[in-house]
Amino acid sequence: xxxxxRASALVLALAAHAAQAQEPAVIHVLxxxxxxxxxxxxxxxxDAPWKPVSLPDNWYLSHPGxxxxxxxxxxxxxxxxxxxxxxxxxxxxxxxxxxxFWFNGYRHSANVAYGDPGARNWxxxxxxxxxxxxxxxxxxxxxxxxxxxxxIRQGLTRVMLSQGSAGRPLYELRYIxxxxxxxxxxxxxxxxxxxxxxxxxxERGDTTLLWFSITALAWAVAAFPWLHAVFTPxxxxxGPLAFTLRFAYAVPMLVxxxxxxxxxxxxxxxxLWIFTLAGLALAWLLGEDGQGVVITYWSVAYLAALFVLLxxxxxxxxxxxxxxxxxxxxxxxxxxxxxxxxxxxxxxxIDYESFQLAHFHIPLVLFAIGATIVxxxxxxxxxxxRAKLELEGRVAEKTREIEANYARVEEAEREKALxxxxxRIMADMHDGVGSSLVALLGAVxxxxxxxxxxxxxxxxxxxxLRLAVDAxxxxxxxxxxxxxxxxxxxxxxxxxxxxxxxxxxxxxPQLSSLTPRGVLDIQRIxxxxxxxxxRHARASDVTVNTQINGSSLQIGVLDDGIGFDEASIAPGRxxxxxxxxxxxxxxxxxxxxxxxxxTSVTLRLPLERP
Amino acid sequence: xxxxxxxTTVALVEDDRDTRARLASSIRAQASLALVAxxxxxxxxxxxxxxxxxxxxxVDLGLPDISGLEVVRFAAGRHPGCDILVxxxxxxxxxxxxxxxxxxxxxxxxxxxxxxxxFDIQDIxxxxxxxxxxxxxxxxxxxxxxxxxxxxxxxxxxxxRESEILNTISRGFSYAETAQVxxxxxxxxxxxLKRIYRKLAVHSKTEAVFEANRLGLxx
Numbered sequence: 078x079x080x081x082x083r084a085s086a087l088v089l090a091l092a093a094h095a096a097q098a099q100e101p102a103v104i105h106v107l108x109x110x111x112x113x114x115x116x117x118x119x120x121x122x123x124d125a126p127w128k129p130v131s132l133p134d135n136w137y138l139s140h141p142g143x144x145x146x147x148x149x150x151x152x153x154x155x156x157x158x159x160x161x162x163x164x165x166x167x168x169x170x171x172x173x174x175x176x177x178f179w180f181n182g183y184r185h186s187a188n189v190a191y192g193d194p195g196a197r198n199w200x201x202x203x204x205x206x207x208x209x210x211x212x213x214x215x216x217x218x219x220x221x222x223x224x225x226x227x228x229i230r231q232g233l234t235r236v237m238l239s240q241g242s243a244g245r246p247l248y249e250l251r252y253i254x255x256x257x258x259x260x261x262x263x264x265x266x267x268x269x270x271x272x273x274x275x276x277x278x279x280e281r282g283d284t285t286l287l288w289f290s291i292t293a294l295a296w297a298v299a300a301f302p303w304l305h306a307v308f309t310p311x312x313x314x315x316g317p318l319a320f321t322l323r324f325a326y327a328v329p330m331l332v333x334x335x336x337x338x339x340x341x342x343x344x345x346x347x348x349l350w351i352f353t354l355a356g357l358a359l360a361w362l363l364g365e366d367g368q369g370v371v372i373t374y375w376s377v378a379y380l381a382a383l384f385v386l387l388x389x390x391x392x393x394x395x396x397x398x399x400x401x402x403x404x405x406x407x408x409x410x411x412x413x414x415x416x417x418x419x420x421x422x423x424x425x426x427i428d429y430e431s432f433q434l435a436h437f438h439i440p441l442v443l444f445a446i447g448a449t450i451v452x453x454x455x456x457x458x459x460x461x462x463r464a465k466l467e468l469e470g471r472v473a474e475k476t477r478e479i480e481a482n483y484a485r486v487e488e489a490e491r492e493k494a495l496x497x498x499x500x501r502i503m504a505d506m507h508d509g510v511g512s513s514l515v516a517l518l519g520a521v522x523x524x525x526x527x528x529x530x531x532x533x534x535x536x537x538x539x540x541x542l543r544l545a546v547d548a549x550x551x552x553x554x555x556x557x558x559x560x561x562x563x564x565x566x567x568x569x570x571x572x573x574x575x576x577x578x579x580x581x582x583x584x585x586p587q588l589s590s591l592t593p594r595g596v597l598d599i600q601r602i603x604x605x606x607x608x609x610x611x612r613h614a615r616a617s618d619v620t621v622n623t624q625i626n627g628s629s630l631q632i633g634v635l636d637d638g639i640g641f642d643e644a645s646i647a648p649g650r651x652x653x654x655x656x657x658x659x660x661x662x663x664x665x666x667x668x669x670x671x672x673x674x675x676t677s678v679t680l681r682l683p684l685e686r687p
Numbered sequence: 688x689x690x691x692x693x694x695t696t697v698a699l700v701e702d703d704r705d706t707r708a709r710l711a712s713s714i715r716a717q718a719s720l721a722l723v724a725x726x727x728x729x730x731x732x733x734x735x736x737x738x739x740x741x742x743x744x745x746v747d748l749g750l751p752d753i754s755g756l757e758v759v760r761f762a763a764g765r766h767p768g769c770d771i772l773v774x775x776x777x778x779x780x781x782x783x784x785x786x787x788x789x790x791x792x793x794x795x796x797x798x799x800x801x802x803x804x805x806f807d808i809q810d811i812x813x814x815x816x817x818x819x820x821x822x823x824x825x826x827x828x829x830x831x832x833x834x835x836x837x838x839x840x841x842x843x844x845x846x847x848r849e850s851e852i853l854n855t856i857s858r859g860f861s862y863a864e865t866a867q868v869x870x871x872x873x874x875x876x877x878x879x880l881k882r883i884y885r886k887l888a889v890h891s892k893t894e895a896v897f898e899a900n901r902l903g904l905x906x
Contacts, residue, residue, distance in 0.1 A: 546777045550821045561820030561859025
């Protein structure tokens with residue numbers, strides 16, 4: 078794009094420069110001549126029906142009809158100095174099937190390259206050097222033989238004579254603006270078309286890209302003048318070829334306009350395609366002489382369609398009129414204007430020496446479309462970024478919500494656990510201390526209870542209450558402390574019983590999952606076992622020991638007392654409550670005893686709670 | 688009774704008349720103990736203790752006028768040689784620890800058999816009251832934390848030996864057993880415990896100073 082802009086600037090600068098240089102370079106601008114339609118190989122005699130004409134002479138206007146041969150005769154004066162130097166003869170357009178020059182009766186072998194890239198439809202400028210041999214001081218006569226096809230606007234432009242190579246810059250400037258720009262814009266269109274095609278292949282969803290690619294490639298084909306040279310010779314193909322090269326990009330460009338406008342007109346589009354195919358067929362059938370008509374009507378039709386679509390495009394984009402849109406609209410306006418210029422030229426309404434300009438809109442359209450696509454891309458990226466941020470925000474919000482919910486659930490769970498714990502301890506108090514106090518009260522009221530018995534039972538109740546309070550102390554599930562506390566609470570009872578007491582408690586782990594209720598259960602089990610050994614076993618030695626076996630802890634209370642016969646006693650309430658408590662802890666209680674061989678109570682607890 | 692060799696003088700602060708009477712009779716029953724004063728309120732106790740200093744002071748924490756802890760604090764400050772025991776129903780950690788920090792040497796359980804009182808008082812005279820495992824553990828936790836100020840380190844943190852003793856006691860071992868386990872005499876255990884109590888009191892004071900500092904009460 079930049080390259081094109083720079084090239085255009087260069088062209089403008091050159092034009093300005095050439096305008097200044099023009100005057101001194103040219104010695105004669107031949108714009109008046111005598112003309113006769115005369116099909117001969119040598120200049121017609123002076124008595125032929127010569128008629129004066131002024132140049133440029135567009136045969137479509139002056140001699141419409143079949144291909145003909147005609148002769149122009151120019152006269153001009155040269156000073157002796159001018160006649161001594163070779164001349165260059167410069168035509169603004171080489172717009173004829175064949176052009177031959179005769180200087181003062183001598184045929185100048187015209188070095189017209191028929192294969193010139195700009196030949197035929199693009200009628201490039203032409204320059205020839207005339208040897209000084211053919212020039213004479215004083216009056217000179219120049220005959221130009223022209224074979225032209227009026228239908229495709231052939232004819233003769235003004236002829237400019239300059240000394241030496243002084244006229245060459247004029248020719249070159251004209252060549253650059255008329256032909257080189259075609260190459261440049263064609264190349265740019267080719268690259269842009271291929272890029273767009275590549276993008277489209279990756280992103281098939283965007284048909285705008287596809288149509289842009291097709292349009293740009295069609296431009297490239299139309300703007301490569303050498304294609305005319307390559308395909309020209311076969312007359313059979315010339316009609317359709319000329320049509321194709323001129324109009325290949327018309328329908329794709331129209332469809333592109335629709336797509337950019339966000340519109341689809343299946344019927345209208347189909348009609349355009351059919352119209353194009355019809356034009357192609359017609360150009361084929363009518364051949365070279367008939368293609369002028371086809372080009373006329375089809376040019377008018379396409380220009381009208383382009384104009385309509387431009388309106389549609391502008392109206393469709395009312396909401397989002399960004400700079401890229403204005404660029405595109407401007408480019409299309411330019412396209413309309415340039416095509417209108419070309420049509421006007423074709424119709425003979427404007428200067429015959431002008432040349433086709435339609436392709437000059439290509440750089441601007443490419444730039445506009447490129448900008449639109451880039452703009453769209455960045456907007457898509459920004460939208461994606463926004464969406465991502467929004468999504469992240471929403472995820473964060475959800476996370477917070479979930480965390481809050483989780484915290485609420487946890488809080489509720491904890492409160493529930495606490496309530497449960499309180500309830501269990503309350504129930505325990507009710508069944509334990511409460512019921513023993515009630516029983517005791519009953520015994521006292523009925524006068525049955527002996528004082529020592531009352532004292533003992535009150536003591537037990539108090540003991541139980543203290544254990545319950547201890548269970549609520551923060552021990553962090555430290556088993557050593559929990560067991561130690563039982564001993565501490567029973568210190569007086571142990572000392573008063575007179576047994577030899579053995580405390581074989583090693584280092585014990587912490588069970589952090591232990592609840593106050595669990596602590597109480599463990600203490601109760603040990604207390605119960607110890608109390609039995611102290612009160613009823615008549616033992617001389619009582620031992621409490623601990624042992625860790627893998628993942629389980631073993632707490633044993635052993636005595637060497639009288640024991641009891643396991644088989645003879647029904648599983649008492651005391652024993653059953655021990656087992657129940659152990660089960661609640663996820664452990665077991667084992668009681669072993671036999672008459673005369675002491676008793677052992679073993680509590681086994683899992684160290685790791687699942 | 689009074690003229691037998693070394694008699695320990697005991698004062699009693701207890702608002703419940705029956706309990707006071709029971710305790711008094713239980714003390715009187717011991718030949719080695721002499722009850723020198725009985726107070727029913729905190730004010731009475733403060734007034735009485737201002738002038739006389741018993742060897743042992745028994746204080747009920749639940750007094751009608753002021754907190755028993757006030758009496759403990761007053762007595763501990765006034766008579767450093769006086770061994771103070773608080774009377775508690777449950778011997779629960781919160782109350783006992785607060786009493787120890789106020790300067791008490793131990794506690795008595797209200798419902799204990801009468802015989803225990805002499806036993807416990809004797810223990811106190813020997814150097815310390817029976818420390819429950821729960822409380823031993825709590826003391827261990829409290830004093831083991833690294834001191835905030837290096838200057839106070841010696842005064843408020845436990846030595847390795849003291850920690851060992853507390854750790855053993857917290858696992859239910861008696862003082863005698865603890866002494867045996869650690870290869871020291873029971874007397875040494877008592878000495879250590881006395882030191883630990885002192886540290887606890889100092890710790891609570893520095894803690895209070897630290898708190899006051901933090902709150903901007905002291906400049």
